[in-house]
Amino acid sequence: MQLVSLQFVSRGVNGWESRPLRFGERTTSLFARNGSGKTPLIQAIGFCLGFSTTFREDIREHCSSIVLTFSHGDSLIEARRELTSSECHITTRAGDVAREFFSEGEFSTALFQTLGMSPPLLVSTQRVATRPYISTVLPIFYVKQDGGYLDPYSAPSSFIQDQFVEMIRFVFGLAPKRSYSAQKDLLDAKDELIALQRRIVNQQKAVADLSERVDDSPVVIDLLNSRSQLIGSQLAELRESMNSEDVASNALRDLVIAKEQKLRVARREFYELSTRIASIDSIRAEIEGEIQTLSFNEQSRRAFEAFGEICSRPDCGLFLSSSDSYGKNLMYLKDQIKDLEANTARAEVQLEVLEHRIQEDEAERQLIVSKMEAIPKVTSTDNLIVAVQELTKELLDIEQKRAAAEVLAGERRKYVQLDSDRGKLQDKIELLNNNVRGEIEFQRLRAGLRSSLVRWMDILQTLNVSREIEIDFAFRFTFGTEPLSIFTGSTRSRLVLAIHAALFEAYLQDQNRPFRFLILDTPKQHELDGADLTNYLTELHTVCNKYGGQLIVSSTEYRHAIGPLDAEWLPSYPGAKQPMYLGKPGTHFFPTLPTQ
Incomplete structure (x- = not known):
């Protein structure tokens, strides 16, 4: 799944639009001052993929819909999501085939099917059967400006038991930790054991x-x-x-x-x-x-x-x-x-x-x-x-x-x-209780992430943090004896960025995995040294070149170097105080770099 283009559609002649913004094959950089509309553009990507997003009222008043175009295999797919109400209304078009969706779950099921993914039946926080949505998967590949740099997984809602590790296991093609059918089998086995004990x-x-x-x-x-x-x-x-x-x-x-x-x-x-x-x-x-x-x-x-x-x-x-x-x-x-x-x-x-x-x-x-x-x-x-x-x-x-x-x-x-x-039944219950522990591929993933995470921490100059890293079965990170939650400020942001990079690099190594992009919405430049951020993004470029990935990054103070495979989005509509990414139809101009 490669991102191709993004466009805001105006609500009438007095509404707001964006020019058709094409993604770079490797990197897409949004560079502009605060208040020019970078975050709505970044949010629009997830929004068109079913992510729960709340736009400002003026954007809803002036824009009717947002269109995201992406490719998968030989197919070019357009996803248009309406901004008319708080309800989910997405229309997709692939060639001559158009489909409408009025719920995130319905759209997620169809998109997973298009991407060749089979969502597992999982256990919800209410202990009923449920399946993942696109919005539960995207936080692995989308670091939001608000809250995204505090934890490696920041979802709009958490309704699945052990949601982070379940989504990691899902996107990496591993069996779920808490499969609903396995949980049902476990309960049945326990009932059977009680009856057998009586016998x-x-x-x-x-x-x-x-x-x-x-x-x-x-x-x-x-x-x-x-x-x-x-x-x-x-x-x-x-x-x-x-x-x-x-x-x-x-x-x-x-x-x-x-x-x-x-x-x-x-x-x-x-x-x-x-x-x-x-x-x-x-x-x-x-x-x-x-x-x-x-x-x-x-x-x-x-x-x-x-x-x-x-x-x-x-x-x-x-x-x-x-x-x-x-x-x-x-x-x-x-x-x-x-x-x-x-x-x-x-x-x-x-x-x-x-x-x-x-x-x-x-x-x-x-x-x-x-x-x-x-x-x-x-x-x-x-x-x-x-x-x-x-x-x-x-x-x-x-x-x-x-x-x-x-x-x-x-x-x-x-x-x-x-x-x-009884012995066989107890062994079955033990296996169902610990089905994650016996999976070699999951153990290999954790081991590979540990060594990769050390390298990314070094690239980001993450100081005073132990390189003795433990990743438990719930995908919680511990550095020496200190959990991630104990760190604050720049160190916390560097660790979260390192975790996302290690996950993205491991994920891209299998060319059959569909999500090929990583979105970084305004990394905390006031907490990261410019040289460290440059080294980090440069290494991500190398990873994208090697495995065929896309990097989307927005910034206010840091302008990233652009190459032949990259794209830079600059604000190109007049605003009251500065150029804007959204504006009235017909007022688009050729953008120039903002003066600092």
Whole structure:
């Protein structure tokens, strides 16, 4: 996007116009005294591009519109903005195609599309979706006379969260810091995490409840499998054996031995669990004693209003001298009591389950023994039936335990999967929270700007400012330990100019980026030495020559050198006290340099 020409259109024969002012290919210099109308010309550039600008009432009365012509690629585009009201009314013409726009947003969307830019969906300060306007982008390339030399980004309004860095990222073709869709994804991910946490808690409880009733340890599973195989072989032997009485007796005897072994293991577990509960009760009694002692110390401390009369030593430990310490210690001990109570409750449930299991196994053992003692009194067929019944019952019991163990294993796998899903979701949230930090191109931009900024500070002779520069993720500049806001006067202006130059130079290096101009509206000459400003503008000329940029600068006291690729705009209409840039149609004269 190259600026071609600018013209104010008169409101009738008694209105004010400007001659067609053509921009230089490299530099356009406005040189005139104060009050000759330089600032309205500079403001008109942004105004025709949708920038919010308030002109003086006399300009609105005498001028009907302003026309800015610019080129992009092979297209020549004319943008005419009316001065008839405060409403936005812009008409564009490219060849035979004309379009009208009645809002800045509508015009911005069309212009971005013409320039091949895709505005991202961002988060507004009201936390709703919004998109950038031309007026939010221009402050990177337009340094206003009022306020523009105090901060590197001075926009007419700020309605986007982190607006400066978002516009930097937009014009440099980087992903946004706070994409609205990414923010929505973040909120959705957080809601999903909350729901997943609930599922994990419920799953954890289900696993804990099953674990109290089911033992799925590898040792127990191996024992169940081997026992199942043994019973299966015994049943097969009963079906095939001719001497069913001996086989049945042996099978019943094996069942009794197996039951007795189970009883021994269960009773040992019962004893160990009972001992653990007793130990927990003992520890709880000791903690309750500590709580009583702690309470007594606090009561004793409060009983003595003048504690110094008893012991004036600062390291005296007779009483606790801090109510805060008392409260913290008491809370810690009570938390320990709660943990012990929870452990006791779980152990008592397990003890109850064990006791019930021991009673059942003991009853089954007694039943098998009674049947074995009755074998001489019954027939071999009866013996066979009894043995098959008991073996089948034992086999069913084993299969139920194996099935329960498999259910528990499945619940554990569900818990592990949910926990894995939680980790992935937390990683996603971390990525969405810090999506800027992982972008290599953004880091490269900041690193390049740091070194370039040092060079521009040196060109402007910016003294007494650290060259240890940090640019954070919100694009805030820190020099050593001092933020930009701490500087004033000439130093502040030099730093802002250096930042704009470093950004402009970095931006121009990609020939596909559309904004190819930098506008400097009356740099503060009373705060900048003429030689420093000359060096600065000369170096900007070199940058423009190298990368194809345009520089527009207005000045009252400093006249910049003009070359073949440059243009100088001088006031060319008669005024009451001095030549003016705007005047009555037909009164234009050939301009001369103002006398100082």
